[in-house]
Amino acid sequence: MPDILHRVGVKSSTHDVYRALTTIDGLAGWWTVTTSGDSTVGGRIHFQFGDRGAFDMKVLELVPGQRVLWDVVDGPAEWVGTKVSFDLRQDDEQATVMFKHAGWAEPVEFMHHCSTKWATFLMSLKAMIETGTGTPMPDDVRITVNWD
Amino acid sequence: MPDILHRVGVKSSTHDVYRALTTIDGLAGWWTVTTSGDSTVGGRIHFQFGDRGAFDMKVLELVPGQRVLWDVVDGPAEWVGTKVSFDLRQDDEQATVMFKHAGWAEPVEFMHHCSTKWATFLMSLKAMIETGTGTPMPDDVRITVNWD
Numbered sequence: 001m002p003d004i005l006h007r008v009g010v011k012s013s014t015h016d017v018y019r020a021l022t023t024i025d026g027l028a029g030w031w032t033v034t035t036s037g038d039s040t041v042g043g044r045i046h047f048q049f050g051d052r053g054a055f056d057m058k059v060l061e062l063v064p065g066q067r068v069l070w071d072v073v074d075g076p077a078e079w080v081g082t083k084v085s086f087d088l089r090q091d092d093e094q095a096t097v098m099f100k101h102a103g104w105a106e107p108v109e110f111m112h113h114c115s116t117k118w119a120t121f122l123m124s125l126k127a128m129i130e131t132g133t134g135t136p137m138p139d140d141v142r143i144t145v146n147w148d
Numbered sequence: 149m150p151d152i153l154h155r156v157g158v159k160s161s162t163h164d165v166y167r168a169l170t171t172i173d174g175l176a177g178w179w180t181v182t183t184s185g186d187s188t189v190g191g192r193i194h195f196q197f198g199d200r201g202a203f204d205m206k207v208l209e210l211v212p213g214q215r216v217l218w219d220v221v222d223g224p225a226e227w228v229g230t231k232v233s234f235d236l237r238q239d240d241e242q243a244t245v246m247f248k249h250a251g252w253a254e255p256v257e258f259m260h261h262c263s264t265k266w267a268t269f270l271m272s273l274k275a276m277i278e279t280g281t282g283t284p285m286p287d288d289v290r291i292t293v294n295w296d
Contacts, residue, residue, distance in 0.1 A: 002150065002151065002153070003150065003255065004153075004263070005150070005152070005255055005259055005260040005263050006263050006264040006267075007257060007260035007261045007264055007291070007292075008264055008291050008292065009291065009292030009293045009294075010293075093293060094292060094293040094294070096292075098257065098260055099260070100260075107151065107153055109155060109246065111153055112153040112154055112155035112246055112247070112248075113155045115152070115153050115154050115155075115263065115267070116154040116156060116267045116270065116271075119154075119263070119264045119267030119268065120267065120271070122264065123264075123268070123289070123291065126291070141271070143155070143156050143157065143271065143274070144155075144156065144157030144242065144244075145157045145158075145159045145241060145242040146157075146242070
């Protein structure tokens with residue numbers, strides 16, 4: 001099954017990145033401002049993207065400063081049952097973020113779209129930590145003409 | 149074998165996108181300013197990224213306004229033998245670009261890096277066509293701290 005893979009390097013500590021991935025305020029600062037729920041292991045986080053839809057993630061695994069794993073439990077049909085992970089590593093002054101959105105059934109056009117969109121959100125995560133300002137929805141980077 | 153997939157929508161015609169993918173000047177406007185060679189079918193294009201390295205692509209297929217296919221004939225070991233394609237489709241005012249970098253032997257860390265980097269270069273392609281200004285190397289978007 002095809003996966004979406006990305007990597008970014010953030011000038012920070014893995015601790016700061018981990019906090020941005022595991023707190024509601026942190027997540028709201030780079031992915032979507034309308035983030036709610038329980039971000040502890042076994043909890044469920046709701047990411048609302050206005051009229052465009054939403055994703056619900058169950059938190060499967062948290063290793064402080066090292067790893068975050070979510071199971072997509074609600075959202076677009078192509079996403080449900082897929083898994084999203086962030087693996088963190090400190091490389092001198094850089095926190096290296098290895099991202100994987102695994103388990104897509106088919107490499108459909110929507111997967112192409114989500115791959116590019118994930119890249120822009122990971123750059124938003126990087127910007128939020130490095131500069132204090134990310135570009136979460138509704139200020140997210142437009143990769144198409146009509147948000148489609 | 150894992151692939152890198154992306155999609156962007158450019159407010160333009162597929163003709164304009166095709167030109168940006170099939171002329172040396174066009175390619176130099178969004179990927180690297182130091183692009184040279186023969187961009188016709190059977191030709192070889194050299195993309196130099198300063199000290200960071202280079203890629204040589206053999207042009208395998210060109211369908212005007214629809215498709216571009218390259219074979220990586222020189223560059224990093226992980227790239228040689230992989231194929232890069234751009235499939236274009238007109239959707240009203242948007243030229244939809246479906247991108248694939250296919251045939252990676254393994255989902256190595258460098259593949260994660262290249263996936264994110266391709267996304268930023270496709271956004272550079274989009275910006276070049278929509279605004280007249282892309283961000284080709286050496287003005288490319290930094291996704292890590294030290295270009296690594």
